[in-house]
Amino acid sequence: MRSSLHRGSGQAVHIRELSKGLLKLGHEVHIFSRSIEDETLRGIGHETKFTLDGVPFIRHFGFAASIVRAVRDFDLVHTQYHPSIIAGNWLHKIRGLPHVFTYHGFAPIRFWNNPFQKLKMIDHRVGTYFSLRLGLDRIIAVSHFLKRELVRNYRIEEQLIEVIYNGVDLERFNPRADGRKVREMYGIGSDPLVMFIGRLTPYKGVQFLLQGIPGVLKEVPNAKFMFAGSSRFDAPRIGQYLSDAKVRKAAIFTGYVADRILPQLYASCDVFCYPSLWEGFGLTPAEAQAAGKPVVAFETCALPEVVENRTTGLLVRPRDWKEMAGAIVRLLRDAKLRHDMGRKARARVQELFSWDEVALRTEAVYEQAIIEHRGHD
Numbered sequence: 113m114r115s116s117l118h119r120g121s122g123q124a125v126h127i128r129e130l131s132k133g134l135l136k137l138g139h140e141v142h143i144f145s146r147s148i149e150d151e152t153l154r155g156i157g158h159e160t161k162f163t164l165d166g167v168p169f170i171r172h173f174g175f176a177a178s179i180v181r182a183v184r185d186f187d188l189v190h191t192q193y194h195p196s197i198i199a200g201n202w203l204h205k206i207r208g209l210p211h212v213f214t215y216h217g218f219a220p221i222r223f224w225n226n227p228f229q230k231l232k233m234i235d236h237r238v239g240t241y242f243s244l245r246l247g248l249d250r251i252i253a254v255s256h257f258l259k260r261e262l263v264r265n266y267r268i269e270e271q272l273i274e275v276i277y278n279g280v281d282l283e284r285f286n287p288r289a290d291g292r293k294v295r296e297m298y299g300i301g302s303d304p305l306v307m308f309i310g311r312l313t314p315y316k317g318v319q320f321l322l323q324g325i326p327g328v329l330k331e332v333p334n335a336k337f338m339f340a341g342s343s344r345f346d347a348p349r350i351g352q353y354l355s356d357a358k359v360r361k362a363a364i365f366t367g368y369v370a371d372r373i374l375p376q377l378y379a380s381c382d383v384f385c386y387p388s389l390w391e392g393f394g395l396t397p398a399e400a401q402a403a404g405k406p407v408v409a410f411e412t413c414a415l416p417e418v419v420e421n422r423t424t425g426l427l428v429r430p431r432d433w434k435e436m437a438g439a440i441v442r443l444l445r446d447a448k449l450r451h452d453m454g455r456k457a458r459a460r461v462q463e464l465f466s467w468d469e470v471a472l473r474t475e476a477v478y479e480q481a482i483i484e485h486r487g488h489d
Contacts, residue, residue: 122395123192123216124150126254126278131156133279133471142186144179144199158182168228169235171195176202188212188478194236197243204247210485212477213244214252215262217392223315241266249481252276252474254393255414274477277417278393279467280402284375287404287458291380294373298364300380304335304444307381307405309374309396310388312343312350317387317410322353322363324437329358331441340377342368378403382450383443384425385409387436394418398465401425401457406450408439424457 128150131141141156146165148157162178165171172195179199183189188210191200197213204211218240221233244251244266251273253259259275262268295301306328310316318339328335354360369377378384384400386409397407397418407425409415410432421427426439443450 122278122393124153125395126214126216127192128153129279129281129467130470130474133467134475136468137471137475139475144182145196146175168232172198172239175199179203180206183207183209188482190214190474190478192216194240194243197240197248201243201247204249204485210249210478210481211247212250212252212474212481213248214254215240215258215392216254217258217261217390219315219390223389225314244268249484250274250477252477254278255417257414257417258392274473274480276470276473276477277465278395278398279470280395280398280461280465281467282402282462285378285399285402286375287379287454289375289379289403291376291378294376294380298336298338298366300336300338300364304332304383305381306335306337306383306385306440306444307340307377307400308338308385308387309340309369309377309400310386311341312339315389317389318350319353320387320410320431320433320436321385322350322359323433324440325353325359325362326356327434327437328440328444329362332444335440335444336362336364338364338366338377338381340366340369374399375403378405381405383408383440385436385440386415387433388413388415389430391415391418397425398461401454402461402465404454404458406443406453406457408436408443410436420456420460424453424460 134141143153143157144160146160148159160178160182162174164174175195176199180202183203186209189200189203190212191197192214193216200211200213203209218233218236221230224230224233253262253273253275254277256275259273262273263270308318308321312318325337378400384405384407386397386407391413394415397409400407401424407419409419409427410430411427412430416427419425419427428435428439
């Protein structure tokens with residue numbers, strides 16, 4: 113259950129792939145959301161409509177009430193974000209359902225420029241703090257970083273939390289994918305290509321990669337940089353970094369790209385760069401590694417759990433765009449290093465980030481939650 117499933121959202125991917133895995137295990141799965149943009153979820157998805165849907169904050173309770181009316185005869189409810197956790201709390205109390213919550217985390221308030229988005233994040237954090245104490249049997253965190261945050265900031269007992277990493281579709285994202293069409297489409301040819309895939313928001317760090325481009329071009333003059341993604345809520349001020357004609361020529365902005373194109377995007381690049389300041393997991397670096405690409409990222413939050421420094425990529429100090437540019441140059445200049453890291457990256461993803469394993473471990477958490485819930489009856 114999630115309040116909204118936006119296209120391209122990492123959480124939408126999580127819900128879609130987890131649902132597929134649970135269906136394969138023989139479970140019946142239904143998804144309830146205010147809106148479902150992912151067409152692949154339509155078969156098991158239910159869009160809920162309710163009064164005051166357009167009123168910020170108040171609509172949380174309208175959504176929860178609509179879910180309580182719609183959800184009957186289920187064995188368990190699994191929520192993914194705020195305010196869906198409120199609906200889970202109410203179903204736990206009113207319908208007597210075991211409730212599991214997956215914590216994906218919230219980007220720090222200071223990373224947002226938009227005042228409404230800041231207020232929204234405050235609302236989500238405060239709401240989640242109380243909801244974690246009001247009708248919940250088990251919690252899943254998608255990284256050890258987030259588990260530590262739950263224990264430290266939300267004062268949750270460790271034994272209630274299970275860490276289950278996100279998965280990667282290893283068939284879709286693999287080293288055999290062909291990126292030539294992407295290179296042809298954008299006129300890249302055989303030039304070295306650095307790729308960023310994600311929302312163009314300040315905390316995702318595209319501004320640091322833009323700052324680092326001149327330093328990379330000084331050492332690798334024919335390098336190209338592709339930014340695949342659109343802005344939502346809070347776009348960074350990109351224009352100020354494009355005053356240099358060389359940077360403008362080297363930078364390519366695709367806007368939103370359809371999910372079906374992602375394997376070709378990863379396949380087209382030589383290095384994947386993800387200068388995010390905050391990640392609860394980091395799905396795109398994991399997908400890039402599954403495609404056999406080395407990753408350059410900041411050494412912060414959950415990213416060291418996804419990218420093994422000096423083995424599957426290079427991690428640098430947060431906000432240090434000069435060090436990041438140096439890491440990119442090092443990889444672009446050394447084909448053997450890129451190949452070795454890419455090979456190890458693929459192997460590590462296969463070991464740690466399987467959706468089938470996510471489904472199996474989530475099923476085990478469901479069983480624990482049901483036992484826990486019965487014990488409280």
